[in-house]
Amino acid sequence: MTKINKGFSTRAIHDGQEPEERTGAVAVPIYATSTYQQDGIGKPRLGYEYARVSNPTRDRLETNLASLEGGVAARVFASGMAAITALCQTMKSGDNVVAGDNLYGGTPRFFNQVMAKFGVTFTYVDTRNPENVASAMQGNTRYVFLETPSNPLMSLTDIAAVSKVAHAKGAQVIVDNTFMSPYFQRPLELGADMVMHSTTKFLNGHSDGLGGVIVCSTEAQAEELAFIQKASGGILSPFESWLILRGVKTLAVRMKQHDINGRAVAEYLSKHPKVAKVLYPGLVEHPQHELAKRQMKGFGSMITFETGSLENAEKMLARMKVCALAESLGGVETLISHPASMTHAGIGAEGRAKIGLTDGMVRISVGIEDLDDIVADLEQALAVV
Numbered sequence: 172m173t174k175i176n177k178g179f180s181t182r183a184i185h186d187g188q189e190p191e192e193r194t195g196a197v198a199v200p201i202y203a204t205s206t207y208q209q210d211g212i213g214k215p216r217l218g219y220e221y222a223r224v225s226n227p228t229r230d231r232l233e234t235n236l237a238s239l240e241g242g243v244a245a246r247v248f249a250s251g252m253a254a255i256t257a258l259c260q261t262m263k264s265g266d267n268v269v270a271g272d273n274l275y276g277g278t279p280r281f282f283n284q285v286m287a288k289f290g291v292t293f294t295y296v297d298t299r300n301p302e303n304v305a306s307a308m309q310g311n312t313r314y315v316f317l318e319t320p321s322n323p324l325m326s327l328t329d330i331a332a333v334s335k336v337a338h339a340k341g342a343q344v345i346v347d348n349t350f351m352s353p354y355f356q357r358p359l360e361l362g363a364d365m366v367m368h369s370t371t372k373f374l375n376g377h378s379d380g381l382g383g384v385i386v387c388s389t390e391a392q393a394e395e396l397a398f399i400q401k402a403s404g405g406i407l408s409p410f411e412s413w414l415i416l417r418g419v420k421t422l423a424v425r426m427k428q429h430d431i432n433g434r435a436v437a438e439y440l441s442k443h444p445k446v447a448k449v450l451y452p453g454l455v456e457h458p459q460h461e462l463a464k465r466q467m468k469g470f471g472s473m474i475t476f477e478t479g480s481l482e483n484a485e486k487m488l489a490r491m492k493v494c495a496l497a498e499s500l501g502g503v504e505t506l507i508s509h510p511a512s513m514t515h516a517g518i519g520a521e522g523r524a525k526i527g528l529t530d531g532m533v534r535i536s537v538g539i540e541d542l543d544d545i546v547a548d549l550e551q552a553l554a555v556v
Contacts (some may be wrong), residue, residue, distance in 0.1 A: 179239070179354060180423040187234030188416060191508065201413045202227045224401045228339040228409040232416050233384075236374070239353040239419070240366050242386035244393035246400060247412065251369025252277055253405040258314075258345065258367065260399050264290030266313040269337075271298040271328065273321040273526045275347070275367040276515035299459065305336045310342065317363075318347040318419030319356075320463075322512040323475045323534040324527060327459040330466055332361030345385075349373070349501070354426040356468040364388050370407075370415050372501030376425050380414035382407050425503065426469065428539040433472030436537050439546050442478050445556045447531075448477040472537035473500060475510070483528035483556045484509055488533065490555060493540060493548035500536035505545055507535045 207219040237245040248254040269381050272295040282293045296303040298317055315337040319328040334344045345365045346358035352373040358366045370382035387393040404509050437451035452463035453470030478484045488496050492505040511530045
């Protein structure tokens, strides 16, 4: 039988999403069961014993996401932070992680306030320069953890260059690819060892389900994370697995429109007299624009811009009508937030100042509504700044 080399959209719709064999249902069924009848002692049917260990709906999602990122396997968890927790559970006391100094606020909170209690150390550096990573690495460095583009300052890390540095010193590279999705960026192809996502965001795309995933490049990684799923139980439910499978079917068309709208909104904001600065890799004035063009297939819809003060940000955000003031990102609707008081409140004023996150910064996840309506909403809100 001739093998078809399927494109991204085809894989998103079909890999792991094949029609159900018994009835031909084209939508993956939700297997809402906690356990499975066995054919005899030690004879589970099709290998299914207990839902914490495995579930057919969840298995389908893991197959799908591994295909999209080009990995050998994927493991899904109850949230993005649950995925990071599982990753951390592969470490032991005395291990070190070199991490970017500008990450989603919940990540360093977990690293510093939870994992540090167990003897794991974390070294934070500006990963825009691979030499900073090289200088920070120690003999006990197990992982290099990157987020590119970073949240919310939209700085980029050269994944290939940092992977080369890390591998030379025996460490693995993990990339949080939530902002780009595998449609625009595939870190494993650039040398990373594992990729994580908050599936809550672009993969799901509809702001109606939490989830997280780690995509592996080796069977050993996948087996270890499968054991952690079984042992710790932070697994994704069948229903939310189904929600993400449904969302992924439209990932390609959604990301194309996110990118179109994102570029246009960034251009609009960059020319607005009341906006002091726009952070978006798709703008030619972004200091890493050329890197963005090399390692990403699009620029996406995540933008951070400077209003000048907390007062200005508050005034503007209070007037939004189409754009929803809310945490999270990646939904079909435009979401707008204030990182200093929302996603990055936990790192404190000193931590925010250290990375250059000001009280006047606003982050927008541009949705796929009519572009004119998004721009008009921003225009009327910025009028009070």
